Amino acid sequence: MSLGKTVRTEPPYSGRTLTPCPSRAPDRSCQSVHHNPRPVRDPRLHRAGGVVYLQGEHRRKGGKAVTYTICEPCIDVKDKGCVDECPVDCIYEGPRMLYIHPDECVDCGACEPVCPVTAIFYEDDVPAEWKQFTPINAEWFSDSVTGLGSPGGAAQVGPKDVDHPVVAAWPAAG
8 A cells, every 4th residue: 555545444444444644744743633533443543534544654665565464373263353453454365364465454453463373473573484474465366366456355355265375285283
């Protein structure tokens, strides 16, 4: 997501938009722009006038906003607590694992603390043994796997019947 772009959201913010807060300018605060913004679950988000805003700067890497990655512990678990917490509906479902869309994720971090199996990591914090899952999350949306591209929300797509080939071949737990 590029700064300044409005993103349409699904649950839990159906019918609302998520917009970079205009208070990003160094001489302005959210309070001065919105007068009385209301916090939304994650402290980096707030709501004012029916709009959910991103507060503060995204962590950036090479000019691109970095995202979170879902790793091996999610395989065959798919608790979906992260899906419920995601304010932009960027977590999609395959048969064995969930996938975060790197272009739709706004880097809010709401998903990470609710994962009961500690499968979600900030892209730069992925443990070495699971580094392969960062490209796996991105590749799942490519033409060679699901062909989804960037559909703009998991709720409208629903569960897909295909996993990334590496995940599909992963040994079953147990």
